[in-house]
Amino acid sequence: MGxxxxxxxFCFNFAKATAADGHEVLQDIVSRAPDYxxxxxxxxxxxxxxxxxxxxVQVVPVQASEPPASTPCDWVTAAEAATFMGAPSxxxxxxxxxxxxxxxxxxxxxxNAASQPAPASDHMVISELQLPGSFPVDAGxxxxxxxxxxxxxxxxxxxxxxxxxxxxxxxxxxxxxxxVLLSHGRLYxxxxxxxxxxxxxxxxxxxxxxx
Numbered sequence: 001m002g003x004x005x006x007x008x009x010f011c012f013n014f015a016k017a018t019a020a021d022g023h024e025v026l027q028d029i030v031s032r033a034p035d036y037x038x039x040x041x042x043x044x045x046x047x048x049x050x051x052x053x054x055x056x057v058q059v060v061p062v063q064a065s066e067p068p069a070s071t072p073c074d075w076v077t078a079a080e081a082a083t084f085m086g087a088p089s090x091x092x093x094x095x096x097x098x099x100x101x102x103x104x105x106x107x108x109x110x111x112n113a114a115s116q117p118a119p120a121s122d123h124m125v126i127s128e129l130q131l132p133g134s135f136p137v138d139a140g141x142x143x144x145x146x147x148x149x150x151x152x153x154x155x156x157x158x159x160x161x162x163x164x165x166x167x168x169x170x171x172x173x174x175x176x177x178x179x180v181l182l183s184h185g186r187l188y189x190x191x192x193x194x195x196x197x198x199x200x201x202x203x204x205x206x207x208x209x210x211x
Contacts (some may be wrong), residue, residue: 042055
């Protein structure tokens, strides 16, 4: 469903998406209808609302012939990622690369095959670009929330303001996270266990994305 279900609307219990002909497109997921792109929202972006208040968006269908929004795994090649992660090779998976997507990412995974026949231990880095429609408010507010969480530090050598929060000791579900404010209301985000690795990903990715 593209922007109609992704990004900033995902956290609300009561969201409505209305097409130009007036029908409720969130019901289209049952019939596997095309994705939609948001053209307007009420209340306006940045307005404080509770989870129980209605948020209505106006949408238009994304044509199937439109090219993908992005090629996230081209921002950092598999070979570059393997070097940064200190691995012989990595596998990649692109997510959110369809037309109209507001949250585009590439997952880079190193599998520990030596642990077989037990389940493999996977080391993953996620390289992600969030567009304005991905945020409940905006990229600046999202960046400020990360900084307010504390425990991290500013990161130099990147275009735009950058901040990295380290991973929580002994908590694999709380990886390090690097965020970089980009132009046009966008945010680059990368997660891993190591801020130095994430900086290398950002240094490779952002010039290709566009700062």
